[in-house]
Amino acid sequence: MSAAAPVRAKRVLPGFTLTLGTTMLYLTVIVLIPVLALILKGAEIGPARFWGIVTAPRTLAAIRITMTAAAIATVINALYGLLMAWVLVRHDFPGKRLLDALMDIPFALPTAVAGLSLTALYSANGWFGAPLEAAGIQVVYTIWGIVLAMTFTSIPFVVRSVQSVLEDLDPALEDAAFTLGAGPWTTFRRVVFPAILPAWLGGIATSFARSLGEFGAVVFIAGNLPFKTEIASLLAFIRLEEYDYAGAAAIALVLMVFALALLLVSNLIQIWASRHAGGPR
Amino acid sequence: MNRRTGARPLLIGLAVLLTAILVVAPLVFIFVQALSQGWAVYAKNILDPLTLHAIWLTAAVAVVVVPATVAFGIAASWALAKFSFPGRGVLATLIEIPFSVSPIIAGICYLLLYGRQGLLGGWLAEHDIAILFALPGIILVTMFVTAPFVVREVLPLMRAQGSDQEQAAVTLGASGWQLFRRVTLPNIRWALLYGAVLATARAVGEFGGVAVVSGNVRGQTNTLPLHVELLFNDLNAVGAFAAATTLTLIALVALVVKAVLEGRR
Numbered sequence: 001m002s003a004a005a006p007v008r009a010k011r012v013l014p015g016f017t018l019t020l021g022t023t024m025l026y027l028t029v030i031v032l033i034p035v036l037a038l039i040l041k042g043a044e045i046g047p048a049r050f051w052g053i054v055t056a057p058r059t060l061a062a063i064r065i066t067m068t069a070a071a072i073a074t075v076i077n078a079l080y081g082l083l084m085a086w087v088l089v090r091h092d093f094p095g096k097r098l099l100d101a102l103m104d105i106p107f108a109l110p111t112a113v114a115g116l117s118l119t120a121l122y123s124a125n126g127w128f129g130a131p132l133e134a135a136g137i138q139v140v141y142t143i144w145g146i147v148l149a150m151t152f153t154s155i156p157f158v159v160r161s162v163q164s165v166l167e168d169l170d171p172a173l174e175d176a177a178f179t180l181g182a183g184p185w186t187t188f189r190r191v192v193f194p195a196i197l198p199a200w201l202g203g204i205a206t207s208f209a210r211s212l213g214e215f216g217a218v219v220f221i222a223g224n225l226p227f228k229t230e231i232a233s234l235l236a237f238i239r240l241e242e243y244d245y246a247g248a249a250a251i252a253l254v255l256m257v258f259a260l261a262l263l264l265v266s267n268l269i270q271i272w273a274s275r276h277a278g279g280p281r
Numbered sequence: 282m283n284r285r286t287g288a289r290p291l292l293i294g295l296a297v298l299l300t301a302i303l304v305v306a307p308l309v310f311i312f313v314q315a316l317s318q319g320w321a322v323y324a325k326n327i328l329d330p331l332t333l334h335a336i337w338l339t340a341a342v343a344v345v346v347v348p349a350t351v352a353f354g355i356a357a358s359w360a361l362a363k364f365s366f367p368g369r370g371v372l373a374t375l376i377e378i379p380f381s382v383s384p385i386i387a388g389i390c391y392l393l394l395y396g397r398q399g400l401l402g403g404w405l406a407e408h409d410i411a412i413l414f415a416l417p418g419i420i421l422v423t424m425f426v427t428a429p430f431v432v433r434e435v436l437p438l439m440r441a442q443g444s445d446q447e448q449a450a451v452t453l454g455a456s457g458w459q460l461f462r463r464v465t466l467p468n469i470r471w472a473l474l475y476g477a478v479l480a481t482a483r484a485v486g487e488f489g490g491v492a493v494v495s496g497n498v499r500g501q502t503n504t505l506p507l508h509v510e511l512l513f514n515d516l517n518a519v520g521a522f523a524a525a526t527t528l529t530l531i532a533l534v535a536l537v538v539k540a541v542l543e544g545r546r
Contacts, residue, residue, distance in 0.1 A: 012444075012448050012451055012452075013363050013364070013444060013460075014451070014456075014457035014460065015359060015457050015461075016363075016364050016366075018356070019355075019357070019359040019360040020356075020360040020364070020366070022353070022356040022357075023356050023357040023360050023361075023372070023376075024372075026349075026353045026356070026357075027353075027357075027372075027375060027376065027428070030421065030425050030428055031376075031425055031428060032375070033394065034387070034390035034391050034393075034394050035378065035382075035390055037390055037391075037393045037399060037400050038386070038389060038393050040393075040400065041393045041399075041400075080299055080303070083292065083295065083296055083299070084296055084300070086292065087292050087293055087296040088296075091289060091292070091293055093293055095297075097540075099296070099297065099300060102300055102304050102305065103300075103304075104536055105304050105308060105532070105536070106304065107479075107482075108479075108482045108532035108535050108536050109486070109528075109529060109532045110485065110486025110487075110488060110506050110528045110532070111488055111489075111506075112486070112488040112509050112510055112525075112528075113311065113486070113506070113509065113525040113528050113529055113532075114307060116311075116509055116510075116513055116521055116522065117307040117308070117310050117311045117314075117522075118307055119513075120310060120314055120518065120522075121306060121307055121310050126310075127306065127310065128302075128306070152304075152307065155303065155304065184288060206381070209381050213381075213382065213383025213384070213385070213386070214383070215383060215384065215385045215488065215489035215492075216384075216488035216489055216506065219510075220510070220513065233383050233385040233386070234385075236386075236389060237385055237492070237493065240389065240392065240493065245392075245393065245396075245398050248392075249389065249393060252385075252386045252389040252390070255386055256382055256386050259381045259382045259383065259386075260378070260381065260382070262381060263374070263377060263378070263381040267374065
């Protein structure tokens with residue numbers, strides 16, 4: 001490693017080999033080897049059979065349902081998250097700290113518990129289910145149930161991501177725009193929104209990724225009917241229970257590629273944002 | 282600010298209303314349902330031997346996983362924040378994988394590695410080592426899921442603080458361990474504790490990954506979230522909600538700790 005020699009000369013602090021070695025070992029054993037196992041098993045299937053599994057009508061339906069529900073949930077969270085971030089940063093009112101703390105509930109609460117509670121809440125004799133069913137709207141065991149579960153479990157992403165940027169944004173800019181004759185809407189659209197746009201998009205990307213992968217909350221509320229309310233990760237789980245390891249591996253591999261692509265997009269947005277802001281935050 | 286008065290009550294009202302529907306109602310409903318048949322039934326549900334076993338198993342998993350996650354978090358943050366080396370950006374991204382990959386996929390990865398059809402399955406069976414459908418599998422998959430939790434809190438802080446204090450201590454002759462304990466640890470302790478709290482909440486509540494590798498044997502490999510699902514599928518909704526309250530309380534304690542720590546920072 002002669003190339004590393006000049007870097008090594010600058011290392012005043014101890015522990016490089018120890019900490020990097022520990023990190024690499026842990027990451028390899030816990031994360032990388034299992035992920036590699038999935039890739040190798042996926043490669044064993046062979047392209048023709050892989051294509052057959054992924055394009056089977058039931059798989060395609062599950063992917064379509066997962067994508068549609070995740071997209072709707074993400075739109076809801078994009079708007080709700082923007083509203084919450086704005087209210088929590090730019091307004092002062094009694095109970096604000098409590099409202100802020102509530103934003104972390106969906107991360108802290110186990111998804112199975114969230115799924116259990118949402119199912120009971122929106123079923124025919126629940127607080128919200130009773131009036132909704134009287135109005136002819138069924139949530140539980142339909143795609144709306146899936147949307148609801150995905151929305152709940154990914155609430156914090158957009159809020160937290162926009163909130164941190166908005167806190168750093170000087171309100172004097174908005175006051176200046178207002179003094180120059182811009183109305184509140186114009187000020188928001190022309191001054192605030194461009195500044196928070198990268199954070200908003202980053203939050204949206206992670207929110208969508210989380211919704212695509214959500215399992216615990218969804219299986220309770222979805223009813224899990226093939227072609228109707230069966231999500232892709234559940235189909236992979238069902239394939240495992242049928243000892244169809246190739247089927248499970250193929251579906252899991254497709255989902256993992258989606259997830260890693262979204263991770264890449266979200267990292268690219270961050271890089272783009274830090275260039276636009278003139279340096280890393 | 283006069284200009285904000287028009288939209289202000291409307292926006293705050295909308296924010297409170299939506300949060301009440303989306304977040305508060307599901308949270309309150311857990312306790313309402315668990316206590317719907319009175320405290321006596323609630324106590325009986327919680328003290329059910331299978332529920333107690335699930336609580337014990339879940340605690341055992343957290344006791345192993347959280348210290349491992351903390352140790353990994355400290356090591357990775359130290360390596361990434363204090364040194365520059367080729368591939369540092371790639372390493373930071375690899376650590377984030379568990380955060381973006383669905384836990385159910387993590388479970389499938391483990392099954393394809395350690396399962397009977399898996400890469401190491403034959404060797405493990407020959408040597409009579411049980412990883413899947415047993416405690417080691419549950420622990421490993423939970424370690425996968427929680428891996429980024431401490432790094433994510435500690436690394437940005439270490440980066441922001443720089444290495445000036447540590448370099449001064451080294452110049453003054455501090456050993457590696459003294460350096461960490463007396464200089465670095467006091468600087469990162471709240472972020473570290475916060476990461477540990479988040480990792481605990483996640484380890485205790487993990488469902489998808491554990492569902493794949495545990496085999497779900499009642500009274501043996503059934504963690505608390507899996508037990509909640511079993512009771513729900515048994516149509517014992519009140520029992521499921523009672524078991525869920527323990528998990529909910531852990532989540533609420535985690536949030537209170539977080540609020541306290543943020544006040545200190």
